[in-house]
Amino acid sequence: MSTARGKIPTMRLDRLLANLGYGSRREAQALVAAALVTLDGETVAKADLHVPVTPDLQRRMLIEGVPLDPPPPLILIMHKPLGVVCSHREPGRSVYALLPPRWARRDPAISTIGRLDKETSGLLLMTDDGGLLHRIISPKADIAKRYLVTLECSLRGNEADIFASGNMLIEGEAKPLLPASLEVIAPTLCWLTIREGRYHQVRSMFEATGNHVIALHRDRIGGLDLPEDMAAGAYRILTDVELGLVMDRR
Ligand code: URA
Numbered sequence: 174m175s176t177a178r179g180k181i182p183t184m185r186l187d188r189l190l191a192n193l194g195y196g197s198r199r200e201a202q203a204l205v206a207a208a209l210v211t212l213d214g215e216t217v218a219k220a221d222l223h224v225p226v227t228p229d230l231q232r233r234m235l236i237e238g239v240p241l242d243p244p245p246p247l248i249l250i251m252h253k254p255l256g257v258v259c260s261h262r263e264p265g266r267s268v269y270a271l272l273p274p275r276w277a278r279r280d281p282a283i284s285t286i287g288r289l290d291k292e293t294s295g296l297l298l299m300t301d302d303g304g305l306l307h308r309i310i311s312p313k314a315d316i317a318k319r320y321l322v323t324l325e326c327s328l329r330g331n332e333a334d335i336f337a338s339g340n341m342l343i344e345g346e347a348k349p350l351l352p353a354s355l356e357v358i359a360p361t362l363c364w365l366t367i368r369e370g371r372y373h374q375v376r377s378m379f380e381a382t383g384n385h386v387i388a389l390h391r392d393r394i395g396g397l398d399l400p401e402d403m404a405a406g407a408y409r410i411l412t413d414v415e416l417g418l419v420m421d422r423r
Pocket residue numbers: 288289290291293372373374375376377389
């Protein structure tokens with residue numbers, strides 16, 4: 174993408190379309206040659222046209238009569254359903270399969286911002302913006318994540334103190350966990366808010382107290398709640414206001 178100080182970033186149309194997953198550059202050139210690409214209502218004649226890569230391009234450009242896919246940077250909010258994995262490497266259906274197939278061919282690629290286990294549901298963020306991803310998952314960001322935890326056995330009563338202590342160790346880790354906060358809802362139901370994202374952290378914390386997590390759901394990141402009207406499996410573009418809430422540490 175060519176940029177100059179103070180100028181709008183531009184990119185060659187064939188490259189932009191290829192990066193958005195519409196096909197190879199040659200296939201993108203063929204779309205233009207077949208008069209299937211319009212900008213501001215006019216057919217685009219040349220695939221080497223430099224187009225401004227701004228959020229409104231999506232409204233201004235049509236491909237085969239359909240608005241262009243959102244250009245980068247793309248930030249998504251998803252209600253992750255149970256039973257899907259967050260990694261390309263893990264076996265099984267992944268959260269990426271819930272997105273339009275063309276988005277799997279985007280460059281830069283879309284990644285999850287942190288991961289939820291296969292059997293955890295709830296608020297998941299995804300982005301193609303590597304800088305943003307690191308800003309959110311970095312321990313320095315200190316962003317809280319809240320989980321609704323259903324337990325096999327009743328809480329004993331000392332878990333809140335253990336989790337808040339800042340010196341709890343979980344199996345296989347030498348570094349103590351940062352203080353976490355527990356709010357009891359019922360003997361086998363609670364909220365747990367953690368400020369880091371170690372592997373299977375919530376499950377391991379309860380295992381360490383002799384209990385077992387039977388259901389786990391993340392409903393909040395920073396100050397952003399999973400919208401109540403968002404069905405499991407649904408996703409959409411995160412608004413700027415919502416991104417501001419994510420960065421709010423709470
Ligand atoms: N902690 C876990 O144990 N699992 C998750 O999916 C998220 C946090």
